Every structure is written in structure tokens, then in C-alpha cells.
Amino acid sequence: MTIPNRSAGLLLHITSLPSRFGIGDLGPEAYRFADLLKEAGQKYWQILPLNPTESGYGNSPYSSHSAFAGNPLLISPELLVEEGLLRKEDLENAPDFAEDRVEFEKVADFKLQIWHKVFANFSKEADHALQHEYHAFQHKHQAWLTDFTHFAAFKKRFENRSWVEWPHEIKNRDKHSIKELAAEMEEEIAFEEFLQFLFYRQWEALTKYCHQRNITFFGDMPFYVSHDSADVWAHPAYFKLDADGNPTGVSGVPPDFFSETGQLWGTPVFNWGELAKHGYDWWINRIDHNLRLFGLLRLDHFRAFSAYWEVPASEDTAMNGAWEPSPGSAILHHVQQKHPNLPIIAEDLGEIDEPVRDLMQLFDLPGMLVLLFAFVSDEKAFESSYMPHNHIPKSVVYTGTHDNSTTVAWYQEANEGDKESLSKYTFQELSDKNVHEVMLRLALASIANLAVLPVQDVLGLGKEATMNKPSTANGNWQWRLKKGQFTETHARKLMELTKLYGRV
Structure with missing residues (x-):
């Protein structure tokens, strides 16, 4: 895959x-x-x-009850007013929300009321x-839409319990029982479907607007899916x-420098033998959907495409x-038949072995370089691939990602040796x-072909602007x-630097 030479983007x-x-x-x-x-x-x-996203998983966009559905919380009420599906008065009694933080539960309560009004107006x-x-x-997304809308509606019927705790016939997908319950819950299922329609309609409109301005969306796809999801059900x-229906094997990463006990993520691992019998259809459909x-698509935890x-x-x-x-090579070969250019970035941060590098090379996939990982007070730091003098063109360089501190927060918390390392390298007197x-x-x-900057770093924000602490x-x-x-x-100043x- 070829990234257009010398381009830049923002992460937000x-x-x-x-x-x-x-x-x-x-x-x-x-x-x-x-x-x-x-x-x-x-x-x-x-x-x-x-x-x-779900409050039970900390509202993480990497833990969802669907690998295909869009987040209804992202639907814009203002656009619905413009289209006549909502009245302006319907939004006048909106609660006072925090300006600098998402209050997920408060937002969900408010927007659910609004969406029911929109659904009634539409009907x-x-x-x-x-x-x-x-x-x-409905026709375009039928491959996943029915399963998801049934799952979402049934979950509400069964008091938000995990699908493994549902009545036996529904849990085990007895066709007759599902058909009966779906007929009984026809309106609730239609409501869930309508929300997906609104989300994808607004997403496609925004994408079209960006394309007209020569702006490309760079998305992100987790490797695993939640156990309590439409996909696993x-x-x-x-x-x-x-x-x-409970997992026998779950995901994680082994102990390393950062954690003596490793990280236990708890999502179910894949039964690759069964997936292979069906030509890895679910996986291929999922990547195709995202593409x-x-x-441009980042495959999170790419090393699991080699071994997990x-x-x-x-x-x-x-x-x-x-x-x-892991049969990552077979999956990517299938995907490449549909998307010959394979516009994919491999998230290759952390402990990466040679087989992962070989897989990236086989499919010509760029990796990631994070500058916050480069400047450490270590006598071998100059050998790090994150150091600018070791960068390669086929890569994406970041100051930091959504999983890092902002640059200012990193500097404020860094030891003197790390600060000195950056100061010597840049020949600059540094401060926060x-x-x-x-x-x-x-x-x-x-020299990395693509540079992506978190907006927090463009603005010089501190610890308060950290998105996620793993x-x-x-x-x-x-x-x-x-x-x-x-x-x-800010945009004009960034244009000057980008030029x-x-x-540019």
C-alpha cells in the first residue's frame, strides 16, 4: 500500500x-x-x-456490542432539525452539559428521548x-443489520443481561422462537434499525463533504469483539x-516491562478452524465494511494477525x-482481492517479533512511529526505530496517540534524563x-510519508486533555x-508548518 508522499493529518x-x-x-x-x-x-x-459504546466497558470505542453498527450517540440533533425530522423546540430543554467532557450516561438519556421523537415523526x-x-x-447493510437490531432489541427486553443469560431458545437462536419474539417486538427492532439508518446517513454525508475538500477519513478497527455482542451471539x-456460550479462551498480552502480570482483556478468542471452513467470511466482511x-484503516493490535x-x-x-x-495472511489475501491497494496501516507498537514484520512486508503495510517513545535516557536510544534519524518513508509518524499522554503532560512528568535526551537531540532549550x-x-x-498530530498537541494541552490511560x-x-x-x-499556523x- 502506498501512502501519498509527504502528507499530514490530525487525530481527533x-x-x-x-x-x-x-x-x-x-x-x-x-x-x-x-x-x-x-x-x-x-x-x-x-x-x-x-x-x-457501553458504560459497562467504560465507554471505550474498542469494546462494543457490534463490530458493524454505528454509535447512535454520534447522530446530530441539529441536522435532524434542518431536515424537518425534529422541531427546534424539541431541543430547547436540553440539559446543561459539561463543555470539556463527555457525560455519557446523561447524553444517552437525553438523546434516547430525542430519537424516539424522531422515529415517531419519521413513521x-x-x-x-x-x-x-x-x-x-436496509438492503445495503442486510448482512449484519438484522442480527444487530434483533440483539439490541432483545437485550433491552431481557433487562440488559448478557445473551448467555437469555431464555434458552433465544440464546441458542432457535429460528421459530426468534421469529415469534421479533414479531412481538417489531416496533423496538424497527427503532434500532432506524437509528442505524440515521447514523450511516449522516456519516456518508460528512464523508462526502470531506472528499470534496480532499480530506480522507483514517479509521480504526479493533482486533477482538466483546463477548456480549451481536457478533458472538x-x-x-x-x-x-x-x-x-461462555469463553474457554480469552485475549490479552503477556507480562512485559509495563506489567508483571500482563494485560487480561477478557474478550473471546477466535475459533480459527471453524472460520476457515467458511472462508473467514465474518472477518473479510468486517474489514470490507470498514474499508x-x-x-485508510488502522488495524489495531496487528501483531495478533500473526500470533495472539x-x-x-x-x-x-x-x-x-x-x-x-493466527491466519492473518489468509485473511489479508482475501481482503486484497477486493481491495488491491490494501489501504491499511498496521498498529505495530510494543513487542513485535520477526513474523509480524514479515507479514507487514508481505502485504507492504506501513507501521507506526511514536516520538514519545523515542526520547529516553538510555545509551542505546539512538538505535530505536522511533528516533527520527531511523524513520522510514513507508510509515506513519505521531507525536503520540490516543493511548499516550499529551506531549506537554509527558514532558511535565518525564525524568530529567528523558528531557535532556530530547533537548540535546533538537538542540533546543525546552519547557512545557x-x-x-x-x-x-x-x-x-x-521522512515518514504521513505525519498525524493529535489536536491536543497542536494546541499544547496538558494532562487534562489525555484521551485514554491504558x-x-x-x-x-x-x-x-x-x-x-x-x-x-491555529489552522493557518499549522498550514505554514505543513508547507x-x-x-501540502
């Missing part, structure tokens, strides 16, 4: 956009941000997964053209489960797991006032831009 998830409704959405501020990206000379807008008054769009959407044979949403760490479900830590082979600008220049000056359960995914915080002045380093 949709939820982090400003909005008067408590969460960034696909409405006016998304279009405004696209305009600022163009003004700043940026070609890519990188985001996190768009799937539904009564929708014009012929909109109904035609709706039927076209609909395809239990594709996962390692016992007779009751139709985004012009499987832990017995009875374990409390990830220590007693084992590396198991200028370190982000120095890092931005290093990223943009890199291995912590609470307080993540909440950061938001305040209205007017990222301005035309200076030949990325």
Missing part, C-alpha cells in the same frame, strides 16, 4: 468535537472541523472506532424520498466458547497464556510552553474540545 475522535449536546457528533462542528483541516493543509482526519410523516433511502440502507461457532467507511496471546478463561491474570498462530511545537516540527520533518477503567474517552478552542489562527516540511 468524533466524540471530542464541541457540541451543545454533551458529546461531539456528526453535525455542524464536524463540518467546521473539516473546513479547518483543509485550511491547515491536512489530508487525513484520523478517528477512533465508530461502533456503539408518520416521512416523505417518499426518505423512505426510499431507508429501504436502500449470531456466530458462536466462530469463537472459543463452552456449551453454555467502505474509511479511505490466549489465556484460559479461568485465569485471573494474563500470565499463564500461550502464543497461538514550547515542547509541543518542537515535537510537531520533528513529526512534520520526518489499564485504567474509569475517566477515559471523555475529553472534548471547547467551542472555538481550535481556531483559524515548510513539504506535506
Whole structure:
């Protein structure tokens, strides 16, 4: 895959956009941000997964009850008012939301009320053209839509319990029982389907707007899916489960420098033998679905396409797991037949072995370089692939990612040796006032074909703007831009830098 030479982009998830409704959405501020990206000379807008989030999983976009559905919380009420599906008065009594944080439960309560009003209006008054769009959407997404909408509606009927606790016939997908329950819950299922229609309709409109401005969405896809998901309920044979539907093997990573016991993620691992019998259809459909949403796709935890760490479900830590082979090569070969250019980035951070490198080379996939990992007070630091003098063109360079501190926060918490390492390398006197600008220049000056900058680093924000702290359960995914915080002045300054380093 070839990244256009010397291009640049910004990292900002949709939820982090400003909005008067408590969460960034696909409405006016998304279009405004696209305009600022163009003004700043940026070609890519990188985001996190768009799937539904759940409070039980800390609202992480990497833990969802569907690998295909969109997050209804991202639907813009303002666009629905413009289209006549909502009245302006319906939004006048919106709660007061925090400006700089997503209050997920408060947002969900408010938006659910709004969506029911929209659904009622659509059912009564929708014009012929909109109904035609709706039927076209149903046809286009039928491969996953029925399973997901049944799952979402049934889950509410069964008091939000996991699908393994549902009545036996529904849990085990008895066709007659599902048909009976679906007929009884016809309106609830239609409501879930309608929300997906609204989400994808607004997403496609925003994507079209960005394409007109030569801006490409750079998406993200997790490797695993949640056990309590439409995907596992609909395809239990594709996962390692016992007779009751519970996982026998779960995901994680082994002990390393950062954790003595490893990380136990707990999602079910795949039954590759069963998937192989069906030509890896679910996996291929999933990647194809994402490649139709985004012009460029990051495969998270790419090393699991080579081998993955499987832990017995009875374990409390990830220590007693084992590396198991993964058919990533076979899956990517299938995907490449549909998408010959294979516009995929491999998330290759952490401990990566030679077989992973070989797989990346086989499919010509760029990897990631994170500058925050480069500057450490180690006598062999100059050998690190993250150091700018060791960068390679076929890669994507970042100051940091959504899983790192902001550059300013990193500097404030770094030891003196790490600070000195960066200062000597850049021949700069550094402080928490200028370190982000120095890092931005290093990223943009890199020979890596694509440089992606988190908006937090463009603005020089501190610890308060950290998006996610790995291995912590609470307080993540909440950061938001305040209205007017990222301005035309910032965009013009970024354009100057992007031009200076030949990325426009």
C-alpha cells in the first residue's frame, strides 16, 4: 500500500468535537472541523472506532456490542432539525452539559428521548424520498443489520443481561422462537434499525463533504469483539466458547516491562478452524465494511494477525497464556482481492517479533512511529526505530496517540534524563510552553510519508486533555474540545508548518 508522499493529518475522535449536546457528533462542528483541516493543509482526519459504546466497558470505542453498527450517540440533533425530522423546540430543554467532557450516561438519556421523537415523526410523516433511502440502507447493510437490531432489541427486553443469560431458545437462536419474539417486538427492532439508518446517513454525508475538500477519513478497527455482542451471539461457532456460550479462551498480552502480570482483556478468542471452513467470511466482511467507511484503516493490535496471546478463561491474570498462530495472511489475501491497494496501516507498537514484520512486508503495510517513545535516557536510544534519524518513508509518524499522554503532560512528568535526551537531540532549550511545537516540527520533518498530530498537541494541552490511560477503567474517552478552542489562527499556523516540511 502506498501512502501519498509527504502528507499530514490530525487525530481527533468524533466524540471530542464541541457540541451543545454533551458529546461531539456528526453535525455542524464536524463540518467546521473539516473546513479547518483543509485550511491547515491536512489530508487525513484520523478517528477512533465508530461502533456503539457501553458504560459497562467504560465507554471505550474498542469494546462494543457490534463490530458493524454505528454509535447512535454520534447522530446530530441539529441536522435532524434542518431536515424537518425534529422541531427546534424539541431541543430547547436540553440539559446543561459539561463543555470539556463527555457525560455519557446523561447524553444517552437525553438523546434516547430525542430519537424516539424522531422515529415517531419519521413513521408518520416521512416523505417518499426518505423512505426510499431507508429501504436502500436496509438492503445495503442486510448482512449484519438484522442480527444487530434483533440483539439490541432483545437485550433491552431481557433487562440488559448478557445473551448467555437469555431464555434458552433465544440464546441458542432457535429460528421459530426468534421469529415469534421479533414479531412481538417489531416496533423496538424497527427503532434500532432506524437509528442505524440515521447514523450511516449522516456519516456518508460528512464523508462526502470531506472528499470534496480532499480530506480522507483514517479509521480504526479493533482486533477482538466483546463477548456480549451481536457478533458472538449470531456466530458462536466462530469463537472459543463452552456449551453454555461462555469463553474457554480469552485475549490479552503477556507480562512485559509495563506489567508483571500482563494485560487480561477478557474478550473471546477466535475459533480459527471453524472460520476457515467458511472462508473467514465474518472477518473479510468486517474489514470490507470498514474499508467502505474509511479511505485508510488502522488495524489495531496487528501483531495478533500473526500470533495472539490466549489465556484460559479461568485465569485471573494474563500470565499463564500461550502464543497461538493466527491466519492473518489468509485473511489479508482475501481482503486484497477486493481491495488491491490494501489501504491499511498496521498498529505495530510494543513487542513485535520477526513474523509480524514479515507479514507487514508481505502485504507492504506501513507501521507506526511514536516520538514519545523515542526520547529516553538510555545509551542505546539512538538505535530505536522511533528516533527520527531511523524513520522510514513507508510509515506513519505521531507525536503520540490516543493511548499516550499529551506531549506537554509527558514532558511535565518525564525524568530529567528523558528531557535532556530530547533537548540535546533538537538542540533546543525546552519547557512545557514550547515542547509541543518542537515535537510537531520533528513529526512534520520526518521522512515518514504521513505525519498525524493529535489536536491536543497542536494546541499544547496538558494532562487534562489525555484521551485514554491504558489499564485504567474509569475517566477515559471523555475529553472534548471547547467551542472555538481550535481556531483559524491555529489552522493557518499549522498550514505554514505543513508547507515548510513539504506535506501540502
